Amino acid sequence: MNPTDQIRAILKEHARLAVDVATLSDDSDLYEAGMTSHASVNVMLALEGTFDVEFPDRMLRRGVFGSLASIRAAILELTQGATTEAAQ
Amino acid sequence: MSELASSLEAVTRIAREVSAQHAESVDREARFPTETVDALKKAKLLSALVPQKMGGLGCGMLELATMCETLGTACSSSAMVFAMHQIQVASILRHAAHQTYYKNYLTELVEKQPLIASATSEVGIGGEMRTSKCAVQRDAGDRFLLEKDCSTISYGAQADDVLLQARRHSEAAPNDQIFVLVRKPECTLEQKGAWDTLGMRGTCSPPFSLRATGVVDQIFETPFSDVASETQVPFSHVLWSNVWLGIATGAVARARAFVRQQARSKPGTVPPTALRLAEASSMLQTMRTNVHDVSTESDRLMRDETQGTAALSSISFALKINNLKVSSSQLVVQIVNHALSICGILGYKNDSKVSVGRHLRDAHSAALMVGNDRIYATNASMLLVLKDD
Numbered sequence: 001m002n003p004t005d006q007i008r009a010i011l012k013e014h015a016r017l018a019v020d021v022a023t024l025s026d027d028s029d030l031y032e033a034g035m036t037s038h039a040s041v042n043v044m045l046a047l048e049g050t051f052d053v054e055f056p057d058r059m060l061r062r063g064v065f066g067s068l069a070s071i072r073a074a075i076l077e078l079t080q081g082a083t084t085e086a087a088q
Numbered sequence: 089m090s091e092l093a094s095s096l097e098a099v100t101r102i103a104r105e106v107s108a109q110h111a112e113s114v115d116r117e118a119r120f121p122t123e124t125v126d127a128l129k130k131a132k133l134l135s136a137l138v139p140q141k142m143g144g145l146g147c148g149m150l151e152l153a154t155m156c157e158t159l160g161t162a163c164s165s166s167a168m169v170f171a172m173h174q175i176q177v178a179s180i181l182r183h184a185a186h187q188t189y190y191k192n193y194l195t196e197l198v199e200k201q202p203l204i205a206s207a208t209s210e211v212g213i214g215g216e217m218r219t220s221k222c223a224v225q226r227d228a229g230d231r232f233l234l235e236k237d238c239s240t241i242s243y244g245a246q247a248d249d250v251l252l253q254a255r256r257h258s259e260a261a262p263n264d265q266i267f268v269l270v271r272k273p274e275c276t277l278e279q280k281g282a283w284d285t286l287g288m289r290g291t292c293s294p295p296f297s298l299r300a301t302g303v304v305d306q307i308f309e310t311p312f313s314d315v316a317s318e319t320q321v322p323f324s325h326v327l328w329s330n331v332w333l334g335i336a337t338g339a340v341a342r343a344r345a346f347v348r349q350q351a352r353s354k355p356g357t358v359p360p361t362a363l364r365l366a367e368a369s370s371m372l373q374t375m376r377t378n379v380h381d382v383s384t385e386s387d388r389l390m391r392d393e394t395q396g397t398a399a400l401s402s403i404s405f406a407l408k409i410n411n412l413k414v415s416s417s418q419l420v421v422q423i424v425n426h427a428l429s430i431c432g433i434l435g436y437k438n439d440s441k442v443s444v445g446r447h448l449r450d451a452h453s454a455a456l457m458v459g460n461d462r463i464y465a466t467n468a469s470m471l472l473v474l475k476d477d
Contacts, residue, residue, distance in 0.1 A: 018261035031313055034261035036218065037466070044473045056477050060403035062317060 006050055007071050011035075014042040026069040031062070040065050047071065053078040095145045098131045099155040103162040111163035114290035115446050118283060120246045121290045124159070124166040129201040133170075135194075137177050143198035149178070149323065149387040153330040153379075160334020161341070164450035165290025167334055169203075169243055171327035172291075176204040176251045178323045179267065182390075183315045189305040193269065204269070205247030207298055208320075211237040215462065218316060219262035223255035226304065234270065234300045237280075242293040244277050250298070253312040265312035270300035287449030318400045322386045324458075325413040329379045332420040332454050336375060339427035339447040340368050346431045346442045361430045368426040375419040382412040403470045410463045417454030424451045 001009070004026075011030070012021040018034030035043070043065060048054055053075065055064075064074050107124045114121045128134055136152060138144020147155075152174050159167035177197065184190040196202065208217050222236040234254055241250070249272055253265045276299045283294040308315060343365055350359040386409065389396045399405055424447045427435065434440040 032261070032264045032311070034263060036263055038469055041469045041473055048473070054475060055473065057402070057404050057475055060473060061398055062313070062401045063398070 003051075003072060003075060004068065007047070007068055007075070010043060010046045010050060011068070014046050015039050024068065026072075027067050030066055030068070035065075037062075043071075047075065051075050051079060091140065091145060092147060092151055095131075095133065095136060095147060096151060096154060096158075099128075099133065099158050102127045102131065102133075103158045103166075107159055107166045108162035111166070111446070114163060114165055115287075115450075116289075118285070118289035118292070120243060120292045121163060121166040121169060122246075124163065125169060125203060125246075128170060129203075132198070132201065134173060134201040134203060135177070135198045137174060137181055138194055138198055142194055144194075149326060149390050150383060153326055153383045153387075156327045156330040157334040157337065160331040161338040162334075163290070164331060164335050164447070165288055167331040168288060168291050168328070171324075171331050172206060172242055173204050175320060175323045175327060176206055179251065179315050179319050180269070182319045183267075183310040184308045187305065187309060189303075190269075200248075202248035203243065203246065205241055205244050205250045207236060207238045207241045207244070207250050207252035207296070209239040209241075211239050211295070213262075215239075215459065217253070217320075217458075218265070218313065220253055220255045220265050221262070223258045223260060224266060224268070224307065225258065230304050232268075232302055232304055232307070234268070234298070234302075236298045238296050238298055240293045241277070241296045241298070242291045244294070244296045245279065245292060248272055250275060250277075250300070252298070253316075263313065267308040267310075267312040267315050268302070268306050270298075270302055270306065274302055275300035286452060287446070288453040314401070317406070318397060321406070322390075322400060322409050325409045326379075326383045326386050328454070328457070329412055329416040330383065332416050332451065333375060333379045335447050335451050336372055336420045336423040339424040339444045339451075340365075340372050342435070342442040342444055342447075343368060343427040343430040346434065361432075364426060364430045368423055368430065371419060371423050371426065375416055375423065378412060378419075379416055382408060403474055404476075407467055407470050407474060410467050413458070414455075414460045414463050414467075417460060420451045420454050421448070424448045 008021050015030060015035045016039045024033060044055060059074055064070055102124060106127045110121060110123050132145060135144040136147040140146035156167050156171045159170055180190055185194060210221055212221055213219050222234065225233045236252060236254065249269055251267065251269050253267050256264050256266050278297040280295040280297055283292050347359060347361050347365045350361060389399045424444055427444045428448060431442045431444060434442050435444045437443055438445055
């Protein structure tokens with residue numbers, strides 16, 4: 001599964017959206033789609049577990065988890081950072 | 089004297105000469121503190137937050153916080169009404185001032201000093217401000233109808249206008265909310281119960297059925313979720329905590345007067361109550377330091393135009409502002425309790441000069457207005473992801 005599909009699967013299971021995840025575009029607002037602050041914490045936990053990353057506190061903001069695209073950008077930043085570190 | 093200093097001076101004078109004089113009857117009769125609110129309107133303090141170039145007093149969150157504390161030492165209900173109004177003004181200023189409708193409204197606010205209530209509670213949603221049942225019903229043109237069953241609206245009957253959140257449209261998710269100001273002439277409030285409470289009796293906060301119409305221009309373009317996290321929650325917790333700090337300070341002032349009186353009757357011996365007073369003084373300092381620290385940080389973020397918004401919507405700030413609310417709401421009760429144990433039976437009596445019964449009853453509202461358990465549950469969940477890095 002590519003990262004986008006993995007994120008969609010996590011959103012489907014944990015975001016408790018009012019609509020089907022499949023109908024959302026990469027830029028759809030997840031909060032408008034029904035994700036509560038409480039559900040967003042579960043999404044963060046599942047993302048950390050699945051991608052084996054830890055979101056630093058600076059990333060723990062509403063905007064970062066507001067859409068599939070912004071989540072993917074955050075994951076990418078963290079995993080690419082890890083690759084760079086391992087290569088050193 | 090600068091305009092800000094004279095505004096603070098005006099509040100100090102109103103607290104002493106007006107609020108303190110009527111606090112007892114406001115509490116006993118559970119009546120609205122009309123005298124205080126009229127005096128605040130006369131001094132143009134209901135538009136204190138509005139920038140000077142728009143005709144306001146140009147105060148920031150910190151000046152407002154000091155005003156809430158000052159009023160709180162004299163009359164908790166007056167202070168809470170003032171605080172709640174300012175939270176609504178802050179929401180308009182920070183999120184809707186660019187909209188033509190609100191530009192005009194802010195001019196009106198400066199000129200006519202309307203008192204704004206908030207109808208954020210709703211029957212059947214379990215106290216969760218971030219979800220709504222009610223929804224904006226738009227007609228084919230530019231008008232809307234909004235009906236909301238509110239479990240409480242503070243000073244709903246006395247307010248000139250009401251701010252409330254609702255779902256964006258009838259099909260919207262419960263947390264897809266907008267914020268909207270409705271005007272009293274276009275709004276009917278049917279009172280559905282009484283407000284006969286242990287404390288904060290002068291806030292007059294019974295349940296109401298609200299039915300309002302208006303034009304869609306009255307709807308904030310910014311979603312309510314942003315208004316809530318960036319302004320409503322920080323402003324509420326900071327201003328409320330300052331009101332509670334005022335209550336605690338007022339009760340300790342009575343305890344101090346009592347101990348001084350005892351000491352004067354027997355010079356040479358330290359009265360046993362002085363030790364309790366030393367404890368109360370230490371607790372009050374802890375509370376004051378915490379309230380001032382978080383108020384100062386919130387004020388700084390509110391003014392920071394580049395980083396402020398991101399910081400205000402971060403989990404680490406949400407945790408801090410929630411911690412302020414739970415800790416100050418608990419400390420105020422402990423401190424007033426201490427004052428009661430110092431003043432003894434004279435503190436217990438309602439007709440004595442060192443009575444602290446009203447303070448104690450008012451203080452108990454703090455843990456309930458947004459229940460502390462709900463806040464702890466939110467913090468518990470946020471701590472699962474927060475690293476404190």
